[in-house]
Amino acid sequence: MKNLLSIGVLAFVMMFGINSAVAQELxxxxxxxxxxxxxxxxxxxxTLDLTDDQERTVFRALVSNEMNYRKHINGQDASxxxxxxxxxKFDSxxxxxxxxxxxxxxxxxWKAL
Structure with missing residues (x-):
């Protein structure tokens, strides 16, 4: 009986730990x-009804812009x-x-957005 209870508690703790790890990763x-x-x-x-090629190119430009902002602007003194x-430079x-x-x-x- 004692072993069964400890196995149940161990299983509960493992499930809780895995759930927390997955939530943090997401x-x-x-x-x-x-x-x-x-x-x-x-x-x-x-909004703009992009073609597939346009969507890919816009995605790449947005990723590049976001990475540049994170590296050089976010967390820095805005003045x-x-x-x-x-x-x-990044906006242009x-x-x-x-x-x-x-x-x-x-x-x-897009400029009006």
């Missing part, structure tokens, strides 16, 4: 640049001159990629 995945960019590109696809310069890079990828109507609609 939370960490939502913060990855690829996940953030995927959500943004899906929203843009709905710092180098941070401001990097922000302008994203703008150029979008202008190259989207047609005129889509680009105007």
């Amino acid at each position: 939370k960490q995945d939502n913060d990855r640049p690829e996940v953030v960019a995927k959500k943004q590109s899906q929203e843009l696809d709905k 710092n001159a180098s941070v401001i310069a990097n922000k302008k 890079g994203l703008d150029a990629a979008m202008k190259k990828t989207l047609n005129e109507a889509q680009y105007k609609k």
